[in-house]
Amino acid sequence: MSLRGRETLGLRDRGFRRPSRSARAAGDVRDSHGGRRLATGITIAAAIVIAAHLVHAIALAPYYVPPAPGPWPAWIALGAVVGVGVIARSVSRQLPDWLYIVLLAGLAVPVWLDVSATAGQLHNGVTPTAAAAAGAVLMPVAAIRGSRIPLLVASIIAAVLAVEAVVQVGRAGPFVVPGLAVAASAVVPTMLVMLALTGFRRLVGRELDLSLVQSTVGTARSAVGMRASEELAQLDFDAETLLDDVGSGRIAIPVPPDAAERAGSLAARLRVRLIEGRTDTWLRHAVTESAYLSDHVTVVDPTGSAGLLSQAQRDGLLLALWLLVAEHPKGSGPPLGVQVTCREASDDTLAEPAFAMSIDVSGVSRRRVDPGTWDAIGSVGEHNVIAGADGFRIDITCRVQPNPHAGSPSARGAARPRGTLNG
Amino acid sequence: MKRIHKERDRLLRRLARVAGLVGSGGALACLLWPGAATTGELVVGVVLCAAIALLVVLHTSRGAVLPALGVVAVAIGLIAILGTGSVLDPPTVTAMCILGGVASASVAIPLVVRPRGGLLVAGLLAAVLAATWIVAAWGHDLRAPAVATAAGWGACAVIGAWIDRAIADAADRIAEVGRAHEAERLASELEAQQRQDARVLHDTVLATLSLLAHSGVGVGVSALRQQAGDDARLLRQLRLGAPLDAGSTAIFSPDSDDDDELSTTFESVRQRFARMGLDVNWHGAGQLALPRETLDALLGALGECLENVRRHSGVSEADVTVTDDDHTVRAMVTDAGSGFEPDAVDHRRLGYAESVVGRLHTVGGRARIFSSPGSGTTVMLEVPKP
DSSP: OOOOOGGGTTOOSSSOOOOHHHHHHHHHIIIIIHHHHHHHHHHHHHHHHHHHHHHHHHHHGGGOOTTSOOSHHHHHHHHHHHHHHHHHHHHOSSOOHHHHHHHHHHTHHHHHHHHHHHTTOGGGTOOOSHHHHHHHHHHHHHHHHOSHHHHHHHHHHHHHHHHHHHHTHHHHGGGHHHHHHHHHHHHHHHHHHHHHHHHHHHHHHHHHHHHHHGGGGGSOSSOOOHHHHHHHHHHHHHHHHHHHHHHTTSSOSSOOHHHHHHHHHHHHHHHHHHHTTSSOOHHHHHHHHOTTTTTTEEEEOTTOGGGGSOHHHHHHHHHHHHHHHHTSOTTSSSOOEEEEEEEEOSOTTOSSOEEEEEEEEESSOGGGSOHHHHHHHHTTOEEEEEEOSSEEEEEEEEEOOSOOOOSOHHHHHHHSOTTGGGO | OOHHHHHHHHHHHHHHHHHHHHHHHHHHHHHTSTTSSOHHHHHHHHHHHHHHHHHHHHHHHHOOHHHHHHHHHHHHHHHHHHHTSSOOOHHHHHHHHHIIIIITGGGHHHHTTSTTHHHHHHHHHHHHHHHHHHHHTTSOOOHHHHHHHHHHHHHHHHHHHHHHHHHHHHHHHHHHHHHHHHHHHHHHHHHHHHHHHOHHHHHHHHHHHHHHHTTTTTSOHHHHHHHHHHHHHHHHHHHTTOOTTOGGGTTSOOOTTSTTHHHHHHHHHHHHHHHTTOEEEEEEOSOOOOOHHHHHHHHHHHHHHHHHIIIIIOOSEEEEEEEEOSSEEEEEEEEOSOOOOGGGSOGGGGTHIIIIIIHHHHTTOEEEEEEOTTSOEEEEEEEEOO
16 A cells, blocks of 8 residues: 555545546546547548548549649648558557647648639539548547547638638539538538547546446445545554654654654544544445545435445445436536435334435436436335425435444455446 | 446437437538429428438437438438439539438437347448439439448448447446456455554554653653554554464454453553553453454553553552453453542543543443542443353
8 A cells, every 4th residue: 555645644535536546547448448449430430431532532533624633632632641640650659749730730731732623613513522531530530639629620621611612602503502511521520529539438437437436335334435544554654653763762752842743643643543434434435436426415424324234225325326416417407416314213113223314306306317216226225205396305214234244344345246236 | 238338328329319410400401502492392301301300309319219210211201302303403412412421320320239230220221322223213313422321321330339349348447447446445444444453552552652742751761762662563563464463462452262362462551551650450350251342442441541540640550450240341440549520520631532431332331430539530441241
């Protein structure tokens, strides 16, 4: 376990930082694994679109009126730019920024050649082809290098082609329509690719978050959390250093004021660390550690009742919270808020030990909730739903195993198959 | 269906909706060009484009297959109507390109990931191409719509299929990362648990730190040095993962399985206080069959009581008497010191509430104080037997 700097020790619950290894692996998933596969697909799609433009160019070639040179100079220029890009990328995986900018700027050459070759020929049905293909070239670029700049460049190309078509309206008449359609074909594919990429990244980010938070489900009844455990180790280490310094005489006795103060604060923090966390449960840690849950969900559980839940109940509760939060469209309507409250069961007639949990949801109506949520809540316990003014409340009676002390956390974790949440 | 597949389908449907609406809107815009279509063609075109848009929305909101087939059928119908007209002007051809290559092709994105979706998409593409070919028999050149259709369907199908693969890849990797993270969490929880479990060790560390915080006043220099050195050594052992209940370091966490454990542990507590100037006399049972957690709590509370005696009583001697009956183990800490009025002292200030009462409560025990000024203090600690 890594020992962090002591200035970070006082921070707790304010923003959770994942241990670096998990965070690195998480970034890896988004950027390389699925992302590379997606980039391959986008490249193939781009090739199909470019091929269609090429067929179009072949069909149009006989209609170019001399002295226009035909579509080929522009296509050769486009081929050169793409060729340099492909070679550069196969040499070094990471394209240097300057080369990236040069290549993007280089796309101006085929666009300019194409526009100048087709200018004034729209009335013959001659539209740009290589320029529109240059727009499609940006599809894989968006997948590899972030989608904003390629989309901007594609929009510029489309705007240039649209202007070219519109200024010929007097002579070309109805041929302006295919001209504009070609202009649109420069930007629409890249736009779709951008949507696909953002959707994919969001999906992977959320799944990853859930997968990491799921690990809290396997912990014992009360859990100290990963941060707290690292902090405890750090405190122990600081205490060891200080005591060692005293023991070996590096610090004089009577102890100088700064060392005395250090000892006092270490003792205070160590005492807090050792006695606290008794009522911290997996649920609190799950909510704190999740980038998605922590913004919307609050947990009120003074006695740590959530720790009594079995694995299946925990899985269900986590998934239900997840779905409640996930269904909320961003930036529309009232802010979503979910409060989970655990308290002693008011109904003493129950034969088995149980406690009551209520989930207050505000900012989303009951109808809009994913149907999977109710299944998930059903696995926590018997529930009924009470509609409110701007949301609803779910009351759950959670039956719990009489004996919650079931083995060490590691043994329990090993016994539990992962990924049951996906079912 | 797996949840991640649901998410995937949602993403694909969103893409299909954008593409489908752009396509139907674009085709409609082409037809609206003045003189591009006869009035009859225009009316039919507007209705059918609206129908395509509606079917696209219908298909992409729930993912039903039938509206998707409807989208393709209506697009074919509109292509046929436009293509069999007497005159074919550029806007109409463009509209047919967009219908074939964007509007109808949009459904390929979600359809291709269905079981046997590849076949379905290929079949639908073939249908659109065949229709275009048949319509071309009316004498118009429809190669452009055919190329646009093939390219549009191809691109959409590829995007859909590769998003599916990318998500499957990512899902595998996510599961891997999740497993690794879980292992890391369990390890760290376990470590935290071990550290929290080493309560007796932490008691002496806390006591020594408190002494240092008061600059070590009132304790012999060499005793304090030795105590600090001992504690540092134990902490190092804990950090390096030394076995927590090995014989020589029994102060870590006494184990009730071992009969000698209690006396060994007590001996180290006694030595600790002896070094700091308080002699502790032990009376009674040397062996107690208590669960480890209970024993930890009892010894921890005992240590806290002795620390209070050392600090506040003004005497240098204390007695600990341990008795037990069938249900309860009692430990009495007695001193003949200054004593105090229990009700007049804020227990919190002595760390009593948290370190003594709190500890015992967690194992079902309790503590009582008997004291009055001038006549010493007795603290009775009780824990239940299993």
